[in-house]
Amino acid sequence: MLILLPPSESKTGRARGRTLDLERVSLPGLTAPRAAVVSAVAEASTRHDAATLLGVSPNLTEEIARNTRLTTAPSVPVADLYTGVLYDALDLPSLDAAARRRANRRVLVVSALFGALRLTDRVPPYRLSMAVNLPGVGPLAGHWRRPLAEHLPEVVGRGLVIDCRSSTYAAAWVPQGELARRWVQIRVPGATHMAKHTRGLVTRALCQSPADPRSPRGLTAVLAETFRVELHEPAGAARPWVLDVHPPATPA
Numbered sequence: 001m002l003i004l005l006p007p008s009e010s011k012t013g014r015a016r017g018r019t020l021d022l023e024r025v026s027l028p029g030l031t032a033p034r035a036a037v038v039s040a041v042a043e044a045s046t047r048h049d050a051a052t053l054l055g056v057s058p059n060l061t062e063e064i065a066r067n068t069r070l071t072t073a074p075s076v077p078v079a080d081l082y083t084g085v086l087y088d089a090l091d092l093p094s095l096d097a098a099a100r101r102r103a104n105r106r107v108l109v110v111s112a113l114f115g116a117l118r119l120t121d122r123v124p125p126y127r128l129s130m131a132v133n134l135p136g137v138g139p140l141a142g143h144w145r146r147p148l149a150e151h152l153p154e155v156v157g158r159g160l161v162i163d164c165r166s167s168t169y170a171a172a173w174v175p176q177g178e179l180a181r182r183w184v185q186i187r188v189p190g191a192t193h194m195a196k197h198t199r200g201l202v203t204r205a206l207c208q209s210p211a212d213p214r215s216p217r218g219l220t221a222v223l224a225e226t227f228r229v230e231l232h233e234p235a236g237a238a239r240p241w242v243l244d245v246h247p248p249a250t251p252a
Helices: 030-042 050-054 062-068 084-092 097-106 140-156 177-180 193-207 216-223
Strands: 001-006 107-111 115-117 162-164 185-187 229-232 241-245
Touching: 001 140, 001 193, 030 050, 030 062, 030 115, 030 140, 050 062, 084 193, 097 107, 097 193, 107 140, 115 140, 115 193, 140 177, 177 185, 193 241, 216 229, 216 241
Parallel strands: 001 107, 001 162, 162 185, 185 241
Antiparallel strands: 107 115, 229 241
């Protein structure tokens, strides 16, 4: 299985460590489009209107400045880079060794700057959304669409695509053809503020489980051991199965 996660806006940096080496980041077929975005966002982040270009508050001066140091700042393992509600619920540091190995194999973070990342990749902190129309590159979802379509199906193999991305990041890659029949979107009904938290818990449960279901119904059976779930068939051709996962009850 391949679990697709969105990144988070909040990221953790380090004071020392080796710098970014794109040749050592997984999915080497993405190296050229990664280099194009790294160069373009560094240049855009030096402009007086950088905040407007990046769609962020002008007060985020340090986060914008990070984009100008992408090739010189210490890199961080992706497992440690992203923070926030989803990643707090996933809680990678508390996984046992077997679950952590599954996470390294099963989880892929879709990134506006790097296209897609394994948890073991090392990259610097940055600030960039997939919704940005980046000077010199164009709309980032469109920039990544062809490279991800070329390389992600091979990563998936015969397994399921378990999609926990937000709509902004989902626009960068839509599984096609036979693979679309193995594409399951995780939806959290009701309380939208619980969606990220619940998707983090779903990812954690799938990393803890040794099961590797090969069908949407098999996935439903695995998650039904922990969550209340409802599976819905695709609404049309090239559309995902939708698995409603209800937020866990909060203690009284």
